[in-house]
Amino acid sequence: VLLKNYGREVDVWSAGVIIYILLSGVPPFWDESEQGIFxxxxxxxxxxxxxxWPSISESAKDLVRKMLNRDPRKRLTAHEALCHPWVCVDGVAPDKPLDSAVLSRLKQFSAMNKLKKMALRVIxxxxxxxxxxxxxxxxxxxxxxNSGHITLEELKTGLRRVGATLMDSEIDALMEAADIDNSGTIDYGEFIAATMHMNKVEKDDKLFAAFQYFDKDGSGYITQDxxxxxxxxxxIGDTRIEDIIGDVDKDNDGKIDYNEFVEMMQKGNNPLGRKGQQSNVNFGLGDALKLR
Structure with a gap:
């Protein structure tokens, strides 16, 4: 595609990219800029x-590898992809898309303070x-x-479907953690905030925009008000604002500056994974759905 010379083979490539994302939760090729991605x-x-990937079957990896072969002459055809053992009805296709990493991220989300949860929702x-x-x-x-909201029962059913073995009390806790506005359900924005890949939190523009959302008067600080x-x-009700600020306010001036905000946002994030991408977050809705 980048060389402006392509045929039907590009559709197999596109499908391979989609499968990679569905299995891992991240794109196969990543960089901070469009040129870098190219x-x-x-x-x-x-x-x-x-x-x-270490827990995903060799059959699935083989299919993705062959669909993402850079040489279109060696790439699988659509028919060959459909006949691959991982796709065939009688074949072996045990992988549960987006399960472990999503559960991992949701569990980490559950341990975050209210400010970080709100900031992730903004991002x-x-x-x-x-x-x-x-x-x-x-x-x-x-x-x-298709209501646009995930209920507790839908969450329990979905987690069991992807093989998560959690007690009802644990699922209740995950639900409560992801339900930022205490509505009793998880809406689309809350779900994305709780399960998105944490490389998004490493981007300065995203962090600064989130900080500005809270710093309404542009003073450079997030105040109690x-x-x-x-x-x-x-x-969000029943929250002690003083406690939230106290957790983040390193210089004890009663407010949060940008550096303190960034430190809070990046605290607890795992070391970098491949090619500068941030590895996933800890135990949360992400963990339950195994979105790593």
């Missing part, structure tokens, strides 16, 4: 070492369709009645 595509180096709403394509499909899978108003906007 260069990664031209290199064609696939990562099958970062979680969750989630700024992401493009391409950045959250896999999560969108997972949300649709869980939202069985501004945080109180944000909690009201998100429908």
């Amino acid at each position: 260069e990664q595509v031209l290199k064609g180096e696939l990562d099958f070492t970062t979680d969750p 989630a709403e700024s992401l493009s369709e391409e950045e959250i394509a896999g999560l969108k499909e997972m949300f649709k899978m869980l939202d069985t009645d 501004e945080l109180q108003k944000a909690c009201e906007e998100f429908g």
Whole structure:
């Protein structure tokens, strides 16, 4: 495609990219810029070492590898892809799309303070369709009645469907953690915030935009009043604003500056995974759905 010379083989490539995203939750080729992504595509180096790939079947990896062969003459045809053992009805296709990493991320989300949860919701709403394509499909899978909200029963059913072995009390806790506005359900924005890949939190533009959302007067600080108003906007009650600020306010001046905000947002994130991508977050809705 980048060389402006393509035929039907490009459709197999596109399908391979989609399968990679559905299985891992991240795109096969990544960089901070569009040009960088193009260069990664031209290199064609696939990562099958970062979680969750070690737990995904060799058959699935073989299919993805053959569909993403840079040489269109050696790439599988559509018919060959459909006949691959991982796809065939009688073949072996045990992998559960987006399960472990999503559960991992949701569990980590549950341990975050209210400010970080709200900030992630702000960042989630700024992401493009391409950045959250896999999560969108997972949300649709869980939202069985297409209401735009995931109920507790839908969450329990969905987690069991992907093989998660959690007690009802644990699922209740995950539900409560992801339900930022305490509505009793998880809406689309809350789901994306709780399960998105944490490389989004490493981007300066995303972090600064999120900080500005709370710093309404542009003073360079998030004050108690501004945080109180944000909690009201998100429908968050029964929250001690002083405690939230106290967790983040390193210099004890009673407010949060940008550096303190960034430190809070990046705290607890795992070390970098492949090619500069941030590895996934800890135990949360992400973990339950195994979105790593």
